[in-house]
Amino acid sequence: MTVILMLAIMVFIIGTQAFIPFFVKKTEVFGIYVPLEYSQKVELKKLKKSYALFVWLAGGAVALLYGIVFSSKNFSEETIALWGVGLQLAIILFSMALYLINHLKVKKEKQQQGWIVGKKEKIVVDLQFRQDLEMVSGLAFVLPMMITIGLIVYTLTHYSSLPGQIPVHWGPSGPDQFTEKTVFTSISIMLVLLIMQIMFLVMNHARKTSGSKIGASQKNQSRERELASRKYGSWLLFISTISVTLLLGSLQLSFVHSEIGNGVWYMALIIAFLIAVLGGTALYAFKVIKSGSRAEESTEPGIIDADNDLYWKAGIFYVNKEDPSVMVEKRFGIGWTINFGNPKSWLYLLFPVAVLLLIAFLL
Amino acid sequence: MFIEIEPQSAVPIYLQLANQIMEGVANGQLPPGSPLPSGRAFAADLGMNMHTVNKAYHYLEEKKMIEIIPKKGVFIHSNALRKATEEEKQRIEQELRPILAEAICLQLEKEEMEKMIERTIRNIQEGAK
Structure with missing residues (x-):
């Protein structure tokens, strides 16, 4: 069972890693900006194909070996899981190394062939963008916090009738690890939930205020894509905050009133949670890819997007001190990342980590 | 309305911004009273310092082409299309x-x-x- 699960995850990782270069923005080749007219070059297509082939071959070989070795003999569950996770990480590291090699290759090609020499760079801004932006309002993210605060108050008013042992870890059949009852431990899950809800609120706000990156060569199309990415990204965040509130909220309720909840119920809850979040993610990716795949507009010759390679370290990390954005859309077009050049971003990144560590330490 | 900035041009960026907004007013794409993005949002869209946008806005404000209303935002001046004094x-x-x-x-x-x-x-x- 564990072997099959681990193999499934491996194949999923190999598949996504191998296909990423084909899903991303056309003008984005291994983290390097390539003007549209060059982005369909045969050399670049070949690089993408050989990258995908290498990931499939190496990943496939690893997965096959893992499957054969661990299904033939009797290994302990722990060994199987440990090797599985280790090899998954190895596959990710391998594909990242391959990505970096290709990143440097494309960078060199771009310089040698002078793809942006003599071209006019343009930054495009749509004055109407903020008015057309449809995102879930911040208030909607505050409502689930009210539930959390309500549950904290509710738990504290029932403090004397709580069991002496507080569950801190849940397995397939219900709680399986406990800690001593104190005021802090009785509400610790709700505090973690509150931090998560604040993070979702902050992320939604950061995306609302993040700069729109409209391509100079396909203005209307990339504008649509930017709007869709924000809109459905915001819905995904909202689904996530609601699902996590329902999940952790019901766990909290089930230990205040131990008569509700059994193993089946927990499993159903967790599966529903996973479906909601994975479904939301799939919907988001689908909508964004769809909005960006309309027919190309005719492009003015000699005009290219602003070349921001300078700000994208290794094509992955965005570092721009001038840009007031805290979050920016990932360079390849799906997902979000942080502007490491803005001190505020570090605060947003470190604050939740610090608080979560503090809670874990106090438990 | 799209604003298109050429970062390598000899024309300073704040002037490119201001000139294009003024053209938008002149050709009716930006009628009096229509909202403009806040300085912060505009700077984020450009990926540039807020100072650049503020400079453009103050330049246009001096010309009475836009009005900056505290806490409400930036708008094309209600009297942007007028008989010159x-x-x-x-x-x-x-x-x-x-x-x-x-x-x-x-x-x-x-x-x-x-x-x-x-x-x-x-x-x-x-x-x-």
């Missing part, structure tokens, strides 16, 4: 002077210049580049 006429005449001086040095004919002005006015009104 004597002062404003004088200022435009002054601003034309160095351009005309250069044109005289380059021996442009008066008729040529008139055609140029007509063509440029037409382009601005049609929103052409």
Whole structure:
């Protein structure tokens, strides 16, 4: 069972890693900006194909070996899981190394062939963008916090009738690890939930205020894509905050009133949670890819997007001190990342980590 | 309305911003009272410092082309399309002077210049580049 699960995850990782270069923005080749007219070059297509082939071959070989070795003999569950996770990480590291090699290759090609020499760079801004932006309002993210605060108050008013042992870890059949009852431990899950809800609120706000990156060569199309990415990204965040509130909220309720909840119920809850979040993610990716795949507009010759390679370290990390954005859309077009050049971003990144560590330490 | 900035151009970026907004007002794409993005949002869209956007906004505010209403936002001035005052006429005449001086040095004919002005006015009104 564990072997099959681990193999499934491996194949999923190999598949996504191998296909990423084909899903991303056309003008984005291994983290390097390539003007549209060059982005369909045969050399670049070949690089993408050989990258995908290498990931499939190496990943496939690893997965096959893992499957054969661990299904033939009797290994302990722990060994199987440990090797599985280790090899998954190895596959990710391998594909990242391959990505970096290709990143440097494309960078060199771009310089040698002078793809942006003599071209006019343009930054495009749509004055109407903020008015057309449809995102879930911040208030909607505050409502689930009210539930959390309500549950904290509710738990504290029932403090004397709580069991002496507080569950801190849940397995397939219900709680399986406990800690001593104190005021802090009785509400610790709700505090973690509150931090998560604040993070979702902050992320939604950061995306609302993040700069729109409209391509100079396909203005209307990339504008649509930017709007869709924000809109459905915001819905995904909202689904996530609601699902996590329902999940952790019901766990909290089930230990205040131990008569509700059994193993089946927990499993159903967790599966529903996973479906909601994975479904939301799939919907988001689908909508964004769809909005960006309309027919190309005719492009003015000699005009290219602003070349921001300078700000994208290794094509992955965005570092721009001038840009007031805290979050920016990932360079390849799906997902979000942080502007490491803005001190505020570090605060947003470190604050939740610090608080979560503090809670874990106090438990 | 799309604003298009050329970062490598000799024209300062704040002026490129201001000029394009003014053209938008002139050709009706930005009617009086229509909202503009906040300085922070605009700077984020450009991926540039807020200072650049603020400079453009103050430049336009001085010309009474936009109004910055605290806590509400930035709008095209309700009186952006108006009959020029004597002062404003004088200022435009002054601003034309160095351009005309250069044109005289380059021996442009008066008729040529008139055609140029007509063509440029037409382009601005049609929103052409």
